[in-house]
Each structure stands twice: as C-alpha cells, then as structure tokens.
Amino acid sequence: MKFAMIGAGAMGLRYGILLQEAGNDVTFIDTWQPHIDKIREQGGVYVSRDHQDRHLTPIKLETPESYKGDPDILIFFTKQMQLAGFLKRCEHFFNDRQYAFTCMNGMGHIEKLQQYFADDKIIAGTALIATVLNGPGDVDFMGKAGAGKMNMANLTEKPDEMTHQLFDELKKANMNPTLTTNFRGTLMTKVIFNSVINTLCTLFEIQMGEFGNFPKAYDLGRQLIDEAYDICERAGITLVSTRDEEMHALDINTRIDMPLHYPSMYQDMIHDRPTEVDYINGYIAQLGREHNYEAKTHIFLTNLVHLAEYHRANQKKAREAEKAKIANQSKAKTTTTTNAQTA
Template sequence: MKIAVAGSGAMGLRYGILLQEVGNDVHFLDTWDENLAAIKKNRGVKVWRDGENPRMVKVNVYRPEEFNEKVDLIIVFVKDMHTDEMMNKCKHLIDKDTYVLTNQNGIGSVEVIEKYVSKDRIIAGTAVIATVLNGPGDVDFIGKRGAGSVNLVNVTEKPDSFTYELVEEMKKAQMNPALKTNYKGTLWTKLFLNAVANTLCTLMNITMGTFASYSNCKELTERIVYEAYQVAEADGVKLEQTREEIVEHILYVSKYGNPLHYPSMHQDMSTGRPTEVDYINGAIVKTAKKHGLEAPTSALLVDLVHLREEMRESKVLI
C-alpha cells in the first residue's frame, strides 16, 4: 500500500513508521520547518520506546507541495484546526481512488475532509496509543510493541475491500485495529475520554495517573461525561456504553492504562502550540446549542483552557 502521512508529529510518525516497517511504501509530509530540517539532516527519525533504546528509522519526508506521487491512502494527523489547510496542500495527490484516514482527536475534521474526498472514501476512527514528540525528528512510542489500539470506522458505516486491507496492514504492524460500523458512536466514545483527561490534565499540569488519584476524580468525571452524554443522545448518536461504563473506562485508562502519560493537549500547551479544546469540549458545547441545550461544564473548561493559553503567551503562566 502506498501511503502519505499528512502531519509528521507524534501520532503521524508512529502510524507511518509502524506501517512502513511491515512493508508499506510510506512518505511523510509536514509543514513544520524545524521538523523537516531535523529529519532531513539526520536522514531519519529518532525513535524511543518508553524513553529507552533510541534508534534511527530512515524515512522520506517532504513538504506537501514537493511530493507529487499518487497514493492509495492519505493519513491525516494534523491538529483539527489545521485540517483544511493540510488537505488543500495535499489535493494534488487525490484522485478517484484515493482514501483518507483520520484518527484525529476531536470532532469536525471529517466534515472538512469531505470537501476534498467523497464520504465513501473516508475512514475515521480513534487512536488509543500514547505517543510523545520530544522535539523535531524525535519521537517516543509509549508502551511495549503491540501496546495501544486503533478503532476504524467508515463514515458510510459500510466497510469495503480497501478498509479490510488497511485493517490487515495494521494487524501486521501490531496496532490492534478494531473495525466498527457505528460512525458517530465510535468518535464520541473517544471524545468523552478526551473531554475529561486531555482538558483537566492540561489545566492542572498533571499526568493521567495523578488525575486518577484525586479524591473527587469520579464525581468530576461524572459531571463532564453525564453532561456530554445527554448532548450526544440529543444528536442521535448510538452510544455503545452507558454513562457509568464510560466513567469507569476513563478512570481505568487514567489509573492503569496510561498513568504516567501527559495527554496531547498538555503537550501542545507546554510547547506553545494552540490546543484542540474547541474540537473536544467545544464540540460538545456546539452540539448542545444545535439542540437547544446547554453544556455549562464543558463551556467553562473551554474558557479555562483558552485563559491558560493567553496567560502562557503573556508569560504569566509557564
């Protein structure tokens, strides 16, 4: 399979390298000058595993406009707010047979991708894989090989032969893919986790395990999840778990799955990048308004994250 990874940050590098190592023809695309320079200078990416045993992995990296080969699949792994910009830069790679995969964090990117590719060629889903970008061309794969999992779902909810082929390639790469047929339900399941762990760990500058140790952790998680659950139901989402099951899942992942992990929003905040809170808790607020509802807890969290972003820029907070 010939693949272009559009966005060579932590997750883009992890997906691309794992798929490259099992024989796929992978090409990395990026717009971050420092990242491009480091990878080209070192002729590859430094890859760690839980902060140990670094190795250099040779990869091909380009600016999107420099790469002109048709591909079978474009994997989009930019921040949600940069999806349109990246898809526009990659549109010359797309023909009637090109598929696009997005496992981005928030909700809203699929609607942007639909401007460039028809629904029947968009594969969405979620990534439950902890990965840290230490710096340009330097990435840490958290967890032993085979750790983590990927949920894939066709936007049409009708898996086709290409989707099954992609699932098989991910199995070879030990990415533990699960093929789903509930599009919105699959995305919202991960949104609940992100709305709690990403946002609160960012605001408090803590790991997921530290959050799980908070004495009022369960009650706080319930407040966010129950509010979002009502919004999802109003939007007609067929949720795969009960409120209580979602809360327990978030607590389990935080305490046992990734207790030492700083979520991606925290990584963005600490490195001076804009966060995706508008596509996570903000998506809950936006969906609530569409149905005449309110989501005051998520609305407050959105404001607090933006407040922290502004204070970071003014050097009040570090």
C-alpha cells in the same frame, strides 16, 4: 500498501513507522521546517519507547509541494486547526481512487475531508495510543509494543474491500484495531474521553496517572461524561460504550495503561501552541446548544483552557519584553563605554 502520512507529528510518526515496519510503503509529508531539516540532517527519526532504546529509523519525507506520489490511502494526523491548510497544499496529488483515513482528536475534520474526498472513500477512527514528540526528529512511543487500541469506521458505515485491507495492515502494525459500523458514535465516544483527560490534565499540568489516582477523579469524570452522554442522547447519537464503560476506560487508561503520559493538549499548551479544546469540550457544548441543552461544565472548562492560553501568551510577551529591555540596556552600556574610551 502505499501510504502517504499527512502530518509527521507524534501520532503521524507512530502510525507511519509501525505501518512501515509491517512492510508497507510509507511517505511522510510535513510542513514544520525545523522538523524537516532535522530529519534530513540525521537521515531519519530517532524513536524511543518509554524513554528507552533510542534509535534512528530512516523514513521518506516530503513537503506537500515536493510529493509526487500516488498512494492508496492518505492518513491525516494534523491538528484540527491545521487540516484545512494541509488539504489545500496537498490537493494537487489527490484523486478519485484514493481513500482518506484519520484518527485525529476532536471533531470538525470530517467536514473538511468531505470537501476533497467522496463519502465512500472516507474512513475515520479513534486511538487510545500515547505518543510524544520530544522535538524535531525525535519521537517517543509510550507503552509497551502492542499497547493501546483503536476503533475505525466508514463514513458510509459500509466497510468495503479497501477498509478490510487497511484493517489488516493496522492489525499487522500492532495498532489493535476494531472495525465498527457506527461512524459518529465511534468518533464521539473518544471526544468525550478526551474532554475529561486532555482538558483536566492540561489545566493542572499533570500526568494521566496523577488524575486517575486523585480520590475525586470519578466524580469529576462522571460529571463531564453524564453531560456529554445526555447531549448525545438528544442528538440521536448512539455511542459505542455505555456511561459506566466509559468511566471504566478512563480509570484503566489513566491508572494502569498510560499513567506517565501527558495528553496532546498539554503538549500543545506547554509549547505555547493553540489547543484543540474548541474541537473537544467546545464541540460538545455546541452540539448541546443545537439540541437545547446547556453543557455548563464543558463550557466552563473550554473557557478555562482559553484563560490558561491567554495567561501563557501574556507571560511570553512579558518575558520577551524583559529580554529585549536587558539587551537594549546592554547595548546602551557598551555604546557608552566605547564612546568614553574613544574620548
């Protein structure tokens, strides 16, 4: 199959490279210039697995403006706040035959995709797969080959031939897909999972294993999960796992499957990028308001993440101001010394 990977970040690279290794034609499309420059300079992407076996993997890379292909499926792996811009820049190569597939974190992306693709051409899912972008042109797949799993569903909840072809290619790529016919429930179950792990690990700057081994991890997770499940029941959303199953998944993923992983929200925070908390805990809180339920814990955590972002932004400004002050003092000292020598 022919794929265009819209967004060549950590997850975009993992999905795209594994699909490429499974025999598919994959072109990556990105807009981050340092990333683009590095990949072109070195002739591909350096890929590691759990910090080991670092090797160069050649890939095809384009910008939205330079790509002229006609893929069967476009796979979207951008940040929620970047998606609208990517769609606008890429729309010149969209057509009615193509399918759009995504496993992005959070909620809010489906409505944006619907502006460009018909409902029967949209497939979305969730991924319990850990990947880290170490820097431009350098990605680390966390976990052994075949680790992790994913769910996928059609927006129409009616799988067609292309859906099954995509499923087969993802299976060949060792992504361990499960096909469901519960679209919103599939996506919301992962949002709830992330509302615990991503948010709490980010706030305390810890790996998933450190959270999972904390004696009160169950209590913290259960409070957030119960609140979210109560809201989904009011909204008429049937989730693909029970509350107890979701707690079990949290335990297994944090302590056993991915204990050394820092979630993507943490990676955004430490690199001073906006987080997706409004599309995760914030989305749950907004859904609660729509159904007369005040999700106090999710609201509180959303505001705490924004406070952390605000604090880091102020620290960055202070560091830049101090750096500029030192540079100006050094410049003034050099000028004074030069004038004295001239005199």
